Amino acid sequence: MEEWNLHPLKGEHLHVRCCAHILNLVVNDGLKEMHESISKIRNAIRYVRASPSRMNRFKNFIKEVRIQDKCTVQLDVSTRWNSTYTMLESGLKFQKAFKRLGERDT
Numbered sequence: 049m050e051e052w053n054l055h056p057l058k059g060e061h062l063h064v065r066c067c068a069h070i071l072n073l074v075v076n077d078g079l080k081e082m083h084e085s086i087s088k089i090r091n092a093i094r095y096v097r098a099s100p101s102r103m104n105r106f107k108n109f110i111k112e113v114r115i116q117d118k119c120t121v122q123l124d125v126s127t128r129w130n131s132t133y134t135m136l137e138s139g140l141k142f143q144k145a146f147k148r149l150g151e152r153d154t
Contacts, residue, residue, distance in 0.1 A: 075129040086132065089139040092146055093121045106142075106149055113144040 096106045121142055124135040
C-alpha cells in the first residue's frame, strides 16, 4: 500500500493480521471454553513426567494395556495451540495407561 501511495483512513485504523495469527486467536478462544478438561489432562501428564520412576511405571502400564506407540505423553506449550492439540491427542491415546496408573497409585 505504501508503494502505491494508498493510505486508507490515513493509515491510522488499518491493521492487517496474518491468517495464522487469526487462526491462533480463534483456536485459543475456543480452548478457553474447555479449560477445565484441558487442565485435568495437563496435570495428569505433568504428574507422570514429574518423576522418572513414575514415568517408568507409566511406560510399563502402556505395555500392559498393549498400546503400540514409540512416543509417550506430550505436554503443551502455552504459545502454540497445536501443541495443546498434540497433548490432548496423546492423553487420549494413553487413556488406558492413565487409568491403570490411577488404580495402582491409590
